[in-house]
Amino acid sequence: MNVVELILTKRDGGQLEPAQIHALIDSYTAGDVPDYQMSAFLMASFLNGMSDEEAVALTDAMLSSGERIDLSSVPGIKVDKHSTGGVGDKVSLILAPLVASCGVPVPMISGRGLGHTGGTLDKLESIPGFSTNMDTRAYREQLERIGVVMIGQTQDIAPADRKLYALRDVTGTVEFIPFIAASIMSKKLAEGCDALVLDVKCGSGAFMREESSARALAEKLVAIGERFGKKTVAWMTDMSSPLGHAVGNWPEMAESIACLRGETVPDLMEVTLMLAAEMIVLGGRAETIESATEMAQRAISSGNAFEMLVKLVEAQGGDPSVLDHPELRSHSGVVRVVTAPEESGPYVDTINALEIGRACVDLGAGRSHKEDVVDSLAGIYLLKKESDSIASGEPLFELHASSEDRIEIIIDRVQSAYSYTETLFSVPGRLQNRYAEGAWMHPVGNPSV
Amino acid sequence: MNVVELILTKRDGGQLEPAQIHALIDSYTAGDVPDYQMSAFLMASFLNGMSDEEAVALTDAMLSSGERIDLSSVPGIKVDKHSTGGVGDKVSLILAPLVASCGVPVPMISGRGLGHTGGTLDKLESIPGFSTNMDTRAYREQLERIGVVMIGQTQDIAPADRKLYALRDVTGTVEFIPFIAASIMSKKLAEGCDALVLDVKCGSGAFMREESSARALAEKLVAIGERFGKKTVAWMTDMSSPLGHAVGNWPEMAESIACLRGETVPDLMEVTLMLAAEMIVLGGRAETIESATEMAQRAISSGNAFEMLVKLVEAQGGDPSVLDHPELRSHSGVVRVVTAPEESGPYVDTINALEIGRACVDLGAGRSHKEDVVDSLAGIYLLKKESDSIASGEPLFELHASSEDRIEIIIDRVQSAYSYTETLFSVPGRLQNRYAEGAWMHPVGNPSV
Numbered sequence: 001m002n003v004v005e006l007i008l009t010k011r012d013g014g015q016l017e018p019a020q021i022h023a024l025i026d027s028y029t030a031g032d033v034p035d036y037q038m039s040a041f042l043m044a045s046f047l048n049g050m051s052d053e054e055a056v057a058l059t060d061a062m063l064s065s066g067e068r069i070d071l072s073s074v075p076g077i078k079v080d081k082h083s084t085g086g087v088g089d090k091v092s093l094i095l096a097p098l099v100a101s102c103g104v105p106v107p108m109i110s111g112r113g114l115g116h117t118g119g120t121l122d123k124l125e126s127i128p129g130f131s132t133n134m135d136t137r138a139y140r141e142q143l144e145r146i147g148v149v150m151i152g153q154t155q156d157i158a159p160a161d162r163k164l165y166a167l168r169d170v171t172g173t174v175e176f177i178p179f180i181a182a183s184i185m186s187k188k189l190a191e192g193c194d195a196l197v198l199d200v201k202c203g204s205g206a207f208m209r210e211e212s213s214a215r216a217l218a219e220k221l222v223a224i225g226e227r228f229g230k231k232t233v234a235w236m237t238d239m240s241s242p243l244g245h246a247v248g249n250w251p252e253m254a255e256s257i258a259c260l261r262g263e264t265v266p267d268l269m270e271v272t273l274m275l276a277a278e279m280i281v282l283g284g285r286a287e288t289i290e291s292a293t294e295m296a297q298r299a300i301s302s303g304n305a306f307e308m309l310v311k312l313v314e315a316q317g318g319d320p321s322v323l324d325h326p327e328l329r330s331h332s333g334v335v336r337v338v339t340a341p342e343e344s345g346p347y348v349d350t351i352n353a354l355e356i357g358r359a360c361v362d363l364g365a366g367r368s369h370k371e372d373v374v375d376s377l378a379g380i381y382l383l384k385k386e387s388d389s390i391a392s393g394e395p396l397f398e399l400h401a402s403s404e405d406r407i408e409i410i411i412d413r414v415q416s417a418y419s420y421t422e423t424l425f426s427v428p429g430r431l432q433n434r435y436a437e438g439a440w441m442h443p444v445g446n447p448s449v
Numbered sequence: 450m451n452v453v454e455l456i457l458t459k460r461d462g463g464q465l466e467p468a469q470i471h472a473l474i475d476s477y478t479a480g481d482v483p484d485y486q487m488s489a490f491l492m493a494s495f496l497n498g499m500s501d502e503e504a505v506a507l508t509d510a511m512l513s514s515g516e517r518i519d520l521s522s523v524p525g526i527k528v529d530k531h532s533t534g535g536v537g538d539k540v541s542l543i544l545a546p547l548v549a550s551c552g553v554p555v556p557m558i559s560g561r562g563l564g565h566t567g568g569t570l571d572k573l574e575s576i577p578g579f580s581t582n583m584d585t586r587a588y589r590e591q592l593e594r595i596g597v598v599m600i601g602q603t604q605d606i607a608p609a610d611r612k613l614y615a616l617r618d619v620t621g622t623v624e625f626i627p628f629i630a631a632s633i634m635s636k637k638l639a640e641g642c643d644a645l646v647l648d649v650k651c652g653s654g655a656f657m658r659e660e661s662s663a664r665a666l667a668e669k670l671v672a673i674g675e676r677f678g679k680k681t682v683a684w685m686t687d688m689s690s691p692l693g694h695a696v697g698n699w700p701e702m703a704e705s706i707a708c709l710r711g712e713t714v715p716d717l718m719e720v721t722l723m724l725a726a727e728m729i730v731l732g733g734r735a736e737t738i739e740s741a742t743e744m745a746q747r748a749i750s751s752g753n754a755f756e757m758l759v760k761l762v763e764a765q766g767g768d769p770s771v772l773d774h775p776e777l778r779s780h781s782g783v784v785r786v787v788t789a790p791e792e793s794g795p796y797v798d799t800i801n802a803l804e805i806g807r808a809c810v811d812l813g814a815g816r817s818h819k820e821d822v823v824d825s826l827a828g829i830y831l832l833k834k835e836s837d838s839i840a841s842g843e844p845l846f847e848l849h850a851s852s853e854d855r856i857e858i859i860i861d862r863v864q865s866a867y868s869y870t871e872t873l874f875s876v877p878g879r880l881q882n883r884y885a886e887g888a889w890m891h892p893v894g895n896p897s898v
Binding site for chain 1: 452453456457460483484485486487488489491492493495496497616619620621622
């Protein structure tokens with residue numbers, strides 16, 4: 001393989017053969033191709049584009065660079081879900097035990113938060129004792145035993161992706177759909193699931209701010225999944241305002257516990273129930289989205305979904321007592337209720353998700369750098385959401401932090417994330433478009449697709 | 450400076466401020482910006498383009514990375530010439546002593562050959578004892594004393610260019626006009642000349658094969674030169690076939706000696722006399738190209754130009770005896786005369802410069818890699834040139850090498866570089882377009898521009 005010739009091919013707008021992409025990624029992972037050649041290749045591909053065939057080959061090469069977990073010994077159709085990340089996006093915390101309680105095995109490998117978006121691992125670890133480190137054997141055994149397992153990515157999964165991501169991060173080559181899709185899918189395909197539901201967030205608080213790029217990513221993810229023989233469904237969902245009321249690690253865990261116990265958080269549960277229904281159908285436990293949705297609702301009302309969370313927490317070393325009394329943990333540390341300023345109202349119009357996410361990082365709940373330690377308890381409770389009525393002086397949001405100083409820094413930022421309107425309006429749903437097998441539909445207002 | 454933001458600006462089609470380019474190049478030269486970020490920047494610039502302002506800033510930053518030689522103490526308008534490189538391009542060897550003998554000081558800093566193109570330094574060093582290493586003080590003193598000096602680039606000149614070129618070479622970012630122009634001009638501006646004549650080669654044996662890219666490079670070189678206050682003239686000249694009869698280091702030196710002694714090699718002397726005339730006009734020794742051309746012709750016929758070569762060789766430690774009897778040196782080693790094959794003729798049509806250049810490398814006269822040692826005596830004499838009549842069995846070319854094996858390898862290649870025609874034709878001139886002060890003209894057939 002002549003690396004310069006591969007760079008020249010992409011520079012001049014050509015396409016590479018799958019074998020060439022495999023050779024390049026293998027040599028790069030082995031350290032035989034230096035970073036400076038790979039970064040030239042990345043930039044040339046970024047600017048001149050990559051075909052679906054190239055994106056599939058890139059995914060396959062990154063997948064092949066590490067371990068592929070074999071879950072074939074576990075009975076049932078294993079279904080996982082992945083979100084591209086948002087603010088207040090705690091869907092996985094509710095979804096995994098919920099879907100597992102409906103009889104679909106859920107093997108979930110998640111990441112940590114970085115920047116303004118939170119990470120499922122950090123939220124799970126806000127439960128005292130909960131461990132997200134597990135070897136492959138224990139991962140498979142727990143999935144078989146209780147039907148759900150939630151861990152972090154091991155060093156053995158897709159090492160090429162880890163090395164490439166670090167390079168993309170410092171060479172301006174992150175925001176390119178084929179790279180993003182290959183990165184997500186190489187990890188998801190390695191974890192052994194049979195089918196996959198993807199939540200592609202779109203809006204100010206999402207990685208994809210524009211509908212066109214969210215759509216392109218959703219389509220690419222589905223195309224890659226299908227090429228690898230995995231049934232793949234993607235939903236584009238709105239992330240212009242935070243999902244639910246809680247933003248922060250334990251705050252989101254607490255809200256998830258509440259939802260599994262039957263509390264109603266409309267925007268959060270709209271997304272969660274749709275993704276749950278998709279997973280239940282893919283897992284072969286229901287024929288239609290409608291019957292799957294009813295099955296999920298029954299799992300919550302019967303307490304089965306919450307019971308599955310208890311089993312999950314116990315299996316991974318967490319303290320299950322916080323599940324019964326989350327409010328005790330939620331009121332430790334410094335808590336400040338902030339009221340609406342003058343000339344607020346009469347209705348909340350929008351809450352800027354990006355600003356809330358950034359404020360949360362400053363509050364100590366997130367990471368600016370990979371090495372940062374997160375404060376599990378820190379976070380923001382949005383007491384008022386879109387279209388809620390509000391008058392100045394009424395409680396607007398609640399801040400939780402380790403010190404008053406942390407709180408003072410962000411009050412103005414959170415205040416200005418809110419905008420107000422004179423007119424009462426009905427909040428549009430979060431579900432936007434559904435992508436499956438290369439086609440996409442507009443099922444908004446008609447979720448029984 | 451945030452390097453990633455500079456990369457993103459170029460990636461997204463924006464323009465950088467001169468101060469940003471300076472900061473980037475300074476930090477890269479100092480080792481503070483890693484190669485992998487610079488290569489992403491290079492590829493983004495390559496694919497999205499660079500403005501004239503950016504190219505000027507890049508030139509200035511590379512120029513400022515090293516020493517700028519001050520020749521203001523040397524009387525006269527110092528004029529240098531640079532060629533983008535070709536096959537059989539020995540113009541500098543004739544031009545420098547010729548122009549100096551007309552009273553224009555010529556400070557010339559040249560490079561070595563790489564790939565199929567030869568280098569002035571290697572040709573000069575084919576004179577036994579001739580040294581091209583000299584410090585700045587000696588360089589200035591020799592220029593003042595005899596009016597001409599020809600050396601190699603010192604480590605102190607444009608170190609940023611050296612580092613960047615090595616990176617471009619392995620990241621597919623060589624063939625980009627603004628980079629090429631900045632690289633040439635940063636070195637030429639550092640050497641202390643007041644005016645500059647550029648020979649931009651175009652054709653199969655040149656770096657720029659297409660007329661459009663040769664024109665773009667010529668225009669960019671002139672634009673940059675003018676921005677730095679140097680009178681700059683560029684000629685686009687044809688390099689589809691080798692210039693003159695000799696290709697190889699000593700072979701070209703010998704042909705140059707012959708030309709300085711009055712031998713007529715039409716294509717070679719057409720280019721040499723035009724560039725000499727341009728330099729003589731820029732140097733203030735003649736008013737018009739016509740009178741300058743006559744002055745140069747007289748310098749040859751009077752022996753003054755040859756005398757200047759003798760002075761140059763003596764000043765730089767060379768053995769001047771080879772100048773009087775170059776034929777003795779030319780017939781050492783293995784010499785093979787190759788005759789025209791069957792069905793050749795009746796006239797030579799074209800001689801592919803690239804193939805001749807590559808054959809010369811295989812013969813030992815050139816370098817595939819920077820570290821290769823060149824065989825000074827090896828080379829090819831084209832006994833027949835375009836439009837010469839030829840019949841099978843007549844001598845076609847002569848090969849000089851260190852062994853019969855070297856010769857056997859390339860005979861077929863040189864044979865097939867020749868093509869033949871049934872029709873006698875007049876050879877078109879080598880001079881194509883002239884570029885000066887941003888304008889370009891077609892002076893072919895009317896050299897007195």
